[in-house]
Amino acid sequence: MAIGKIPLIWLLGLALAFGVAAAAPAQASSSSSSSRVSRHYDFFIREANYTRLCREKTILTVNGEFPGPTIFARNGDVVFVNVYNQGDKNITIHWHGVDQPRNPWSDGPAYITQCPIQPGSKFTYRIILSEEEGTLWWHAHSDFDRATVHGAIVIHPKRGTAYPFRKPDKEIPIILGEWWHRDVGQLLGEALSTGSDFEPSDANTINGQPGDLFPCSSDSAFRLPVEHGKTYMLRIINAALTTEFFFAIAGHRLTVVGTDAAYIKPFTVDHLFIAPGQTKTVLLKADRGVGHRSNDTYRYYMAARPYATNPIARFDNSTATAVLEYVDAPPAIATPPVMPFLPAINDSAAAEAYSVRLRSLASDEHPVDVPRHVDHRMLITIAVNEIPCAPGDLCKGPRNNRVAASLNNVSFEMPSTAILGAYYRSVLGGVAKPDFPDKPRVEFNYTSDDLPLRFTARDTRVKVLEYGAVVEVVFQDTAILGTESHPMHLHGYSFYVVGRGLGNFDKHKDPATYNLVDPPYQNTVSVPKAGWAAIRFRAANPGVWFMHCHFERHMVWGMETVFIVKNGKAREAKMMPPPPNMPRLLGRADGVWGEGRGRAMVLAHPLRTHRRAGPCASGASRELGRQGDFPSVHGCKAPMLSPGEAKGLGEGAVAPCNKMLDLVDWSAGDHQQVGSALPQSSRRSTPPSGTARRLTASSQ
Numbered sequence: 074m075a076i077g078k079i080p081l082i083w084l085l086g087l088a089l090a091f092g093v094a095a096a097a098p099a100q101a102s103s104s105s106s107s108s109r110v111s112r113h114y115d116f117f118i119r120e121a122n123y124t125r126l127c128r129e130k131t132i133l134t135v136n137g138e139f140p141g142p143t144i145f146a147r148n149g150d151v152v153f154v155n156v157y158n159q160g161d162k163n164i165t166i167h168w169h170g171v172d173q174p175r176n177p178w179s180d181g182p183a184y185i186t187q188c189p190i191q192p193g194s195k196f197t198y199r200i201i202l203s204e205e206e207g208t209l210w211w212h213a214h215s216d217f218d219r220a221t222v223h224g225a226i227v228i229h230p231k232r233g234t235a236y237p238f239r240k241p242d243k244e245i246p247i248i249l250g251e252w253w254h255r256d257v258g259q260l261l262g263e264a265l266s267t268g269s270d271f272e273p274s275d276a277n278t279i280n281g282q283p284g285d286l287f288p289c290s291s292d293s294a295f296r297l298p299v300e301h302g303k304t305y306m307l308r309i310i311n312a313a314l315t316t317e318f319f320f321a322i323a324g325h326r327l328t329v330v331g332t333d334a335a336y337i338k339p340f341t342v343d344h345l346f347i348a349p350g351q352t353k354t355v356l357l358k359a360d361r362g363v364g365h366r367s368n369d370t371y372r373y374y375m376a377a378r379p380y381a382t383n384p385i386a387r388f389d390n391s392t393a394t395a396v397l398e399y400v401d402a403p404p405a406i407a408t409p410p411v412m413p414f415l416p417a418i419n420d421s422a423a424a425e426a427y428s429v430r431l432r433s434l435a436s437d438e439h440p441v442d443v444p445r446h447v448d449h450r451m452l453i454t455i456a457v458n459e460i461p462c463a464p465g466d467l468c469k470g471p472r473n474n475r476v477a478a479s480l481n482n483v484s485f486e487m488p489s490t491a492i493l494g495a496y497y498r499s500v501l502g503g504v505a506k507p508d509f510p511d512k513p514r515v516e517f518n519y520t521s522d523d524l525p526l527r528f529t530a531r532d533t534r535v536k537v538l539e540y541g542a543v544v545e546v547v548f549q550d551t552a553i554l555g556t557e558s559h560p561m562h563l564h565g566y567s568f569y570v571v572g573r574g575l576g577n578f579d580k581h582k583d584p585a586t587y588n589l590v591d592p593p594y595q596n597t598v599s600v601p602k603a604g605w606a607a608i609r610f611r612a613a614n615p616g617v618w619f620m621h622c623h624f625e626r627h628m629v630w631g632m633e634t635v636f637i638v639k640n641g642k643a644r645e646a647k648m649m650p651p652p653p654n655m656p657r658l659l660g661r662a663d664g665v666w667g668e669g670r671g672r673a674m675v676l677a678h679p680l681r682t683h684r685r686a687g688p689c690a691s692g693a694s695r696e697l698g699r700q701g702d703f704p705s706v707h708g709c710k711a712p713m714l715s716p717g718e719a720k721g722l723g724e725g726a727v728a729p730c731n732k733m734l735d736l737v738d739w740s741a742g743d744h745q746q747v748g749s750a751l752p753q754s755s756r757r758s759t760p761p762s763g764t765a766r767r768l769t770a771s772s773q
């Protein structure tokens with residue numbers, strides 16, 4: 074990303090924020106109890122050519138940008154994002170770290186909460202911000218698309234409230250990622266077909282750029298211009314598929330003030346540690362520059378070096394750099410930037426020393442609510458495993474088997490239809506088994522070397538939780554194919570990380586070491602290599618919530634499960650009904666809204682999708698309109714399934730995303746009331762004219 078890019082995005086975001094804010098008063102006053110503001114973004118998924126490491130390559134992007142556009146909002150807002158899939162593959166988008174109270178429909182993981190948005194289709198996500206404040210991010214949640222389809226979500230304090238520290242002079246997203254010479258979709262396809270590990274990336278990146286240590290990368294390296302005496306807020310996001318990082322800036326210390334979307338007690342470090350899925354909000358005081366201290370210079374590297382824990386996995390050990398540059402005192406002679414000290418690639422002690430320092434702010438304005446009494450305990454072992462090679466297959470995984478991964482020895486098998494839809498229609502049984510184990514079937518010395526337990530088996534097993542139950546999950550790393558740290562991410566919740574340690578979790582001794590006073594509140598916990606981490610949350614968000622390792626390759630190998638949290642009794646304790654434009658029939662986002670009450674419908678030609686907003690598939694017609702909170706829905710309207718065809722499919726049948734069929738009466742639900750059932754509602758019927766368009770047009 075070139076130097077001019079960040080300020081541009083920043084300005085766009087401000088323009089949008091002001092655009093919305095300016096239009097908001099009319100609507101805010103119509104909803105007396107609330108300051109909830111709606112914001113609108115258009116995301117066009119499309120291919121773009123980018124050159125890195127001396128080679129041009131086609132990647133999938135949002136609005137042609139890599140990294141993608143930043144979403145700006147305030148605590149408590151609702152953000153609508155229209156996702157138009159103008160690419161040539163299925164995709165979904167996830168709003169990482171947003172709880173989405175009662176609204177799993179917009180959470181995003183493919184085949185968990187929705188069928189993918191197919192090429193030529195559109196889906197509007199409604200992102201309901203509640204308790205989150207700080208730095209989050211969005212990313213594709215299908216295949217390996219998130220390698221290039223990701224961006225920051227910046228959540229400012231509510232209007233009239235402030236940061237729990239002095240307002241920084243400027244805020245800058247710093248997104249850590251990777252770059253592959255090859256197409257990531259192809260890499261995924263090859264690895265899955267042979268059961269082998271993935272090829273490591275060719276470079277690590279900061280804001281999309283490898284930096285000075287790579288060929289053809291110096292001119293385009295990300296540069297952060299600073300002025301002496303000012304304070305900068307870096308919103309650091311680890312968007313990498315495979316890599317945990319140490320991060321530092323030469324000559325400067327970093328004060329960590331937030332992690333994921335919660336404030337913490339500030340602490341100052343020379344370097345920090347960040348796992349994929351996590352964010353760190355840090356303050357950087359620009360106290361150097363030329364002439365202030367004897368060895369001051371005007372350029373300092375910021376650098377991200379991998380922390381890699383599995384000795385047998387191949388990995389990209391390269392260091393990504395960007396340049397912090399004092400612009401208020403340009404020197405006569407350009408000097409090379411200074412490199413920061415970073416821990417060694419295998420320095421587990423450094424990673425752990427950082428993680429144990431995280432403590433919630435726990436102030437009057439930002440209190441904690443750590444559950445003390447636990448209703449439901451789970452011990453979940455994490456493992457990389459093997460699955461025997463099927464006869465006749467050519468497998469290139471360990472010992473010529475397939476590499477796999479598991480939680481409690483269940484290697485999660487992705488269903489072919491969305492679990493949420495099946496659960497909502499009370500036909501879960503055809504898709505998943507509600508018997509994910511609470512603990513490993515057999516106890517063993519989890520962290521002992523040479524465990525003779527390589528094999529696992531695939532299944533779609535989910536955990537069903539009672540509404541309101543306090544759940545404690547202890548994640549236990551195992552040495553099955555080598556110990557490794559794992560970033561475990563839960564959708565739908567943030568959780569308190571109440572404990573962590575090395576070796577085997579001891580249920581008699583370790584709980585005594587828990588921090589129940591000010592544990593960090595996170596959505597992604599880094600479980601230490603050959604160790605464990607304990608989290609607690611109150612299951613008060615009904616829905617279907619994915620829980621998985623945020624290393625993408627572990628996820629595609631099965632290191633995940635799903636928590637289904639039942640509805641409670643009160644209306645506010647129940648899942649909202651599905652939105653009118655849920656991708657379902659053939660995964661089409663724009664299939665059937667507002668039509669076809671209680672009838673099954675099918676789109677005529679599943680694979681002949683209208684690409685790049687071309688004509689609709691035969692039998693479907695293009696529609697324009699809006700419904701409820703979802704403005705300007707347009708797309709292809711599916712034809713109705715004939716009563717005969719619908720009958721032939723049978724009552725309660727569960728069809729895969731590509732086969733159609735939905736017998737629920739989608740339009741009879743209370744979509745119109747969804748907004749009013751929000752904790753604080755302020756449905757705005759029409760976006761300020763031109764807002765979305767302005768963003769779209771100017772962000773290309």
Ligand SMILES: *[C@@H]1O[C@H](CO)[C@@H](O)[C@H](O)[C@H]1NC(C)=O
Pocket residue numbers: 120121122131
């Ligand atoms: C990318 O480059 C290729 C080869 O030059 C070209 O065919 C293709 O149209 C370009 N794609 C885009 C989106 O510009």
Ligand SMILES: *[C@@H]1O[C@H](CO)[C@@H](O)[C@H](O)[C@H]1NC(C)=O
Pocket residue numbers: 323324368411
């Ligand atoms: C500058 O000097 C200080 C003290 O002599 C030293 O600690 C530091 O590492 C030097 N370099 C930089 C980039 O600050």
Ligand SMILES: *[C@@H]1O[C@H](CO)[C@@H](O)[C@H](O)[C@H]1NC(C)=O
Pocket residue numbers: 390391418
């Ligand atoms: C990184 O990996 C390469 C190739 O495996 C190796 O030659 C190099 O020494 C490694 N560098 C570091 C810093 O570990």
Ligand SMILES: *[C@@H]1O[C@H](CO)[C@@H](O)[C@H](O)[C@H]1NC(C)=O
Pocket residue numbers: 417419420421
């Ligand atoms: C890290 O690797 C180095 C050599 O590459 C080795 O000497 C050292 O013991 C390792 N440290 C840890 C903590 O494994």
Ligand SMILES: *[C@@H]1O[C@H](CO)[C@@H](O)[C@H](O)[C@H]1NC(C)=O
Pocket residue numbers: 518519520521522
């Ligand atoms: C488990 O294995 C580790 C590593 O081999 C060993 O140090 C430890 O003593 C074992 N624990 C038990 C309870 O056997």
Ligand SMILES: *[C@@H]1O[C@H](CO)[C@@H](O)[C@H](O)[C@H]1NC(C)=O
Pocket residue numbers: 482514515526528529530
């Ligand atoms: C895991 O499941 C596989 C396949 O059912 C079985 O062979 C293996 O013993 C199990 N491992 C453990 C640790 O339970």
Ligand SMILES: *[C@@H]1O[C@H](CO)[C@@H](O)[C@H](O)[C@H]1NC(C)=O
Pocket residue numbers: 163188189191659660729730731732
């Ligand atoms: C795209 O999604 C549709 C509907 O879920 C599915 O039928 C199709 O197989 C998917 N295509 C690919 C390439 O995965």
Ligand SMILES: [Cu+2]
Pocket residue numbers: 558559560622623624627632
């Ligand atoms: Cu993992």
